[in-house]
Amino acid sequence: MAIPERFSNLPDYAFPRLRKLLAGIEPGGDPLILTIGEPRHALPDFVGPVMAESIADFGKYPANEGTAELLAAISGWLQRRHGLDVAPERIMALNGTREGLFNAALALAPERKNGQRPAILVPNPFYQVYAVAAAAVGAEPVFVPAAPETGHLPRFADLPAAVLERATVAYLCSPANPQGSIASEDYLEELIALAERHDFLVFADECYSEIWRDAPPPGALAVATRMGLPDRVVMFNSLSKRSNLPGLRSGFAAGGVEQIAQMRRLRSYAGAPLPLPVQRVSAMAWGDEGHVEASRALYQQKYAIADRVLGNVPGYQPVQGGFFLWLPVPDSVGTGEDAAKKLWAEAGIQVLPGAYLARDGQAGNPGRNFIRVALVAPAEQTEAALNRLKNCLYQGG
Numbered sequence: 001m002a003i004p005e006r007f008s009n010l011p012d013y014a015f016p017r018l019r020k021l022l023a024g025i026e027p028g029g030d031p032l033i034l035t036i037g038e039p040r041h042a043l044p045d046f047v048g049p050v051m052a053e054s055i056a057d058f059g060k061y062p063a064n065e066g067t068a069e070l071l072a073a074i075s076g077w078l079q080r081r082h083g084l085d086v087a088p089e090r091i092m093a094l095n096g097t098r099e100g101l102f103n104a105a106l107a108l109a110p111e112r113k114n115g116q117r118p119a120i121l122v123p124n125p126f127y128q129v130y131a132v133a134a135a136a137v138g139a140e141p142v143f144v145p146a147a148p149e150t151g152h153l154p155r156f157a158d159l160p161a162a163v164l165e166r167a168t169v170a171y172l173c174s175p176a177n178p179q180g181s182i183a184s185e186d187y188l189e190e191l192i193a194l195a196e197r198h199d200f201l202v203f204a205d206e207c208y209s210e211i212w213r214d215a216p217p218p219g220a221l222a223v224a225t226r227m228g229l230p231d232r233v234v235m236f237n238s239l240s241k242r243s244n245l246p247g248l249r250s251g252f253a254a255g256g257v258e259q260i261a262q263m264r265r266l267r268s269y270a271g272a273p274l275p276l277p278v279q280r281v282s283a284m285a286w287g288d289e290g291h292v293e294a295s296r297a298l299y300q301q302k303y304a305i306a307d308r309v310l311g312n313v314p315g316y317q318p319v320q321g322g323f324f325l326w327l328p329v330p331d332s333v334g335t336g337e338d339a340a341k342k343l344w345a346e347a348g349i350q351v352l353p354g355a356y357l358a359r360d361g362q363a364g365n366p367g368r369n370f371i372r373v374a375l376v377a378p379a380e381q382t383e384a385a386l387n388r389l390k391n392c393l394y395q396g397g
Contacts, residue, residue, distance in 0.1 A: 006135045013128065014356040021337060021353070022344050029348030032385045034373045037177070037324065039244040041298055044291040047245070050281045057276035064273040065264045066093030066252070073283040074252050080289075082222040090260050092267065093274050093282070094251040097207045097236040098129050100263070101171070104203055104234055105133035107266040108259055109168045113199075119163055121170040123154040125178055125358035125367045127205065130171040139168065143359050147366045152179035152317075152326070153187060157194055164198040173205040174217055175321025178357050178372040182212070182320045188223040195232045201259070204235040207251070208322035210242040210292050211299050217321055221254060231256030234263075241323070242292055243285045250274055250282040299323055302375045302382050309386040313394050325373040326354070330394060336371045339393055343371075347392040349385055 011017070018035065065071075071088040078084040078091075094100040109118060120134035124143035134141035142163055144154035156170055172191065174183035183191075195202050204220035224233040238251030253263060274282070285291075303318065306325055310316045315328035329339045336353030343349040354367030373389070375382055 006138065007132070010132065010135070011356075014352060017356050018340065018350075018352060021340060022350070025341060025345050027344055027348035027350075028346040029388065031348045031350065032377070032381065032388070033350045034375075034377070034385060035350050035352045036376075037241070037374050038246055038376060039241055039295075039323075040376045040378070041244045041295045042291075043244055044285060044288065046284050046288070047248075047281055050284055051277050054277035054280045057280075060276055062273040062276045062279060064268050064271060066091065066274070067276070067279050067283070070274075070279045070283045070286075073286040074254070077286045078221075078254060081216070082219045084219075084222055084225060086221075086254050087257075090257055091252055091254045092260055092264050093279065094236070094238070094253055095249040095272060095274060096240060096246075097205060097238045097251045098127075099271070100236050100251065100253045101127070101129050101203060101205060102133045102136070103266060103271070104236075104253065104259075104263055105137050105139075105169060107263045108201060108234070109133075109137045109139060111138065113166050113168055116166050118168040119166040121154070121156055121159070121167055121200075123171065123173065123176070124361060125354060126171065127173060127177050128357070131359070140166075141359075142167075143361050145361060145363065145366050146176065146179065146181075148315075148317075152176060152181035153183055156191060164194070164200075167198055167200040169201050169203055170195065171203045171205065172220065173208075174220070175208040175212065177205075177208065177322060178324045178352075178354065178367075178370075179317075179326040180319035180322045180324055182217045183220075185218045185223055188218060188220050189227065192220070192224045192227055192229055192232050196229055202233045204233055206235055206237045208241050209237060211296055211323055212321040213300060213303055213319065231259060234259050239282060239285050242295075244291075244295055245281075245285065248278055248281065250278055250285075298379065299375065301379050305379060305383045306375065306386060309383065309390055310394075313390065319375075323375045325375060327371050327373060327393075329369045329371060333393060335368050339371050343389060343392055347388045349389050349392070351389075 118139040120139040122130045123146045221235040234255035240246040352372040354370030358367035
């Protein structure tokens with residue numbers, strides 16, 4: 001049986017690759033897993049009661065685009081958080097953001113642009129669904145380095161004009177996974193203006209937007225709206241990180257009327273709507289900020305721990321948003337893979353090699369000499385783990 005070639009060049013996903021890398025290596029201490037970005041803070045108190053009250057609604061087919069209650073709650077959050085007046089028809093519920101980030105390309109990226117194969121612009125390193133979406137629609141993925149010299153953000157404007165003229169979509173994650181960098185309003189204005197000039201869409205992945213150090217990150221849709229260009233951006237967010245509910249699989253997309261209409265149309269054929277109890281919990285979560293503020297304070301506590309423990313490590317960059325550290329690997333250790341094996345074998349700490357989150361480019365793999373460390377464990381455990389990591393990898397700094 002023949003299989004499609006469009007996904008044939010995808011590398012193994014990051015976590016299966018890590019399992020292969022560490023296979024046969026015994027941990028050199030009590031295991032501490034700092035790889036996956038799975039929040040471990042407390043769930044909001046209302047989740048259980050609301051779910052229990054709604055349990056009978058598992059027996060009903062739910063609204064595909066989201067119930068009126070949920071869409072109103074998301075609209076209200078967009079108003080409070082970003083000062084946006086977004087009507088319900090410009091919003092759709094999602095099973096987390098990954099579904100939307102993939103299906104938005106199916107719904108909105110054309111097969112040809114200016115008579116040529118289209119290009120989809122992807123930060124490098126990046127969340128891997130961006131590249132899979134490009135492959136699914138037959139576009140060329142153009143990996144744009146997001147390295148220390150660019151402030152860990154992609155400089156899309158540096159691409160050749162011929163590439164920009166073929167671009168249909170540019171993905172952007174802010175705060176960035178894995179580097180924790182934040183796109184400023186000036187950066188977003190420049191990107192949206194570039195998208196308008198070259199006629200492509202910006203898919204703004206903002207799932208880490210409510211975890212930040214000093215100030216809330218600006219939103220791409222809000223910036224585009226102020227510029228009079230709301231149809232240039234589709235933004236994505238979810239309750240996974242914001243509300244410590246990754247297993248709820250609940251998020252949303254918001255954008256221009258036509259963009260959301262096309263996404264809703266595709267989803268009516270191929271999507272799986274959120275169960276009604278999930279939608280009711282989601283509406284409560286988007287309407288409550290108390291649990292978000294409490295969780296953010298815990299992350300800010302861990303930022304301070306990381307700064308204290310690792311602040312004198314050469315190349316250390318304090319994280320600005322999200323909950324990942326993007327740590328440089330000393331030349332004496334080698335690559336991120338070498339560091340991952342060393343940390344597991346000598347300290348029992350499991351981290352993710354940065355190369356697994358990136359692709360090779362003209363200057364090599366921008367993640368090759370980095371590791372990603374998730375700050376999701378409780379503060380005391382995080383401090384112990386970072387001290388062990390420092391002593392093992394940086395020889396005491």
